[in-house]
Amino acid sequence: xxxHRPPLTSVKQRPLFDGTKxxxxxxxxxxxxTIPVMKSAKKKAIEFIEAAGGLIxxxxxxxxxxxRRTLYGLRDEGxxxxxxxxxxxxxxxxxxxxxxxxxxxxxxxNGVVCLISALAYHELTTQxxxxxxxxxxxxxxxxxxxxxxxxxxxxxGDMFSRGITxxxxxxxxxxxxxxxxxxxxxxxxxxxxxLDVAIEAAKEYLKRRESSPxxxxxYAKICKVEKLVRPYLQAIVS
Numbered sequence: 001x002x003x004h005r006p007p008l009t010s011v012k013q014r015p016l017f018d019g020t021k022x023x024x025x026x027x028x029x030x031x032x033x034t035i036p037v038m039k040s041a042k043k044k045a046i047e048f049i050e051a052a053g054g055l056i057x058x059x060x061x062x063x064x065x066x067x068r069r070t071l072y073g074l075r076d077e078g079x080x081x082x083x084x085x086x087x088x089x090x091x092x093x094x095x096x097x098x099x100x101x102x103x104x105x106x107x108x109x110n111g112v113v114c115l116i117s118a119l120a121y122h123e124l125t126t127q128x129x130x131x132x133x134x135x136x137x138x139x140x141x142x143x144x145x146x147x148x149x150x151x152x153x154x155x156x157g158d159m160f161s162r163g164i165t166x167x168x169x170x171x172x173x174x175x176x177x178x179x180x181x182x183x184x185x186x187x188x189x190x191x192x193x194x195l196d197v198a199i200e201a202a203k204e205y206l207k208r209r210e211s212s213p214x215x216x217x218x219y220a221k222i223c224k225v226e227k228l229v230r231p232y233l234q235a236i237v238s
Contacts, residue, residue, distance in 0.1 A: 041070045046079065046090070053170040054093040055103060058086045084146040097129070100148040102172040104132045108143045111136050112164055112175040114153060115193055118182040121167075124201040135160060135177070135185075153189065158222050179205055180212060184219040187229050202229075203236055213237060 045066045049056045061071050071088065074080040080088040097120065101113055114135040119125040131151040136143065138156040163181025167174050177185060183205050186198035205211050213233060220226040 041067070042074060042079075045070050045074060049080075049088075049090055050093065053099040053102065054090045055083070055099060056088050058088075061088075087147055098169045100132050101174050101176070102169040103148055104134060104145070104150065105169075105172050105174040107145045108134065108136070108150075110140065111143065111152075112155075112160070112177055114155075114177050114182065114185055115189060116197070118177050119186065119197075119201050121176055122179040122182060122205075124179060124183065124204045125197060126200075127197060153192070159188075162222055163219060180215040181219045184216060184223050184225065184229065187220070187232075188223045188225045199232055199236075202232060206233075206236055 045061070048064055048066065052060075056066075058068070058071065062068070071080070075082055075088060078091055081091045083089050101117065101121070104111065104113070111134040113121065113132065115133040116125065116127050116129045117131075117133040120127065120129050131149045133151045133153070134143070135153050135155045137160050138154040142152050143150065163177045164175050165178045167176055183198065183201045186193045186201055187195075190198055202216070205216075206213065216229065216233060217226065220229040
């Protein structure tokens with residue numbers, strides 16, 4: 001004979017929130033236990049953006065597992081500033097100039113940092129570039145990006161391809177003309193740069209132990225400014 005069991009309806013069910021201690025604990029947990037998780041997500045996002053140089057794009061954030069909700073939350077609370085569409089910057093972090101070079105290299109991989117931006121990178125000028133000065137091949141389309149602001153120059157043939165060096169900035173490969181090529185480019189583009197800036201850069205370069213007057217002459221021939229450059233070089237060296 002099957003033993004008698006009371007029907008399920010006869011078992012008294014305790015309400016989820018019945019005023020008891022366990023109910024109070026559950027209420028507390030539902031309200032507050034998710035906060036450390038949200039803080040952790042924001043903290044991890046901030047740490048990643050700091051490591052990336054203070055700038056991040058929405059697609060990069062999503063690829064790294066940073067949820068849109070976290071990104072927009074940081075923006076709304078003022079931790080992030082929206083620089084342009086899809087690009088955010090940490091509000092309390094000063095962005096080094098080199099980060100702009102890395103950002104441009106990411107957006108325009110075939111471009112080469114040149115002229116004032118390259119002089120600043122090689123510490124051959126006191127000028128502070130307000131744009132990223134970028135060389136592209138003459139046949140290519142002019143790049144258009146909202147940030148960072150660009151000043152684009154069209155180079156052709158050997159004038160474009162010679163003297164390119166690759167530097168790693170914020171884990172991004174950045175093409176920059178070497179120091180002697182940059183000096184000669186400044187003479188070639190003296191109307192844009194200023195002849196005084198070109199002469200000062202040549203002086204600073206030739207003060208260095210690793211400087212090479214012959215390299216300057218070599219690049220001057222490639223850039224077809226040898227007649228212009230030689231008198232200045234002779235005056236500096238003598």
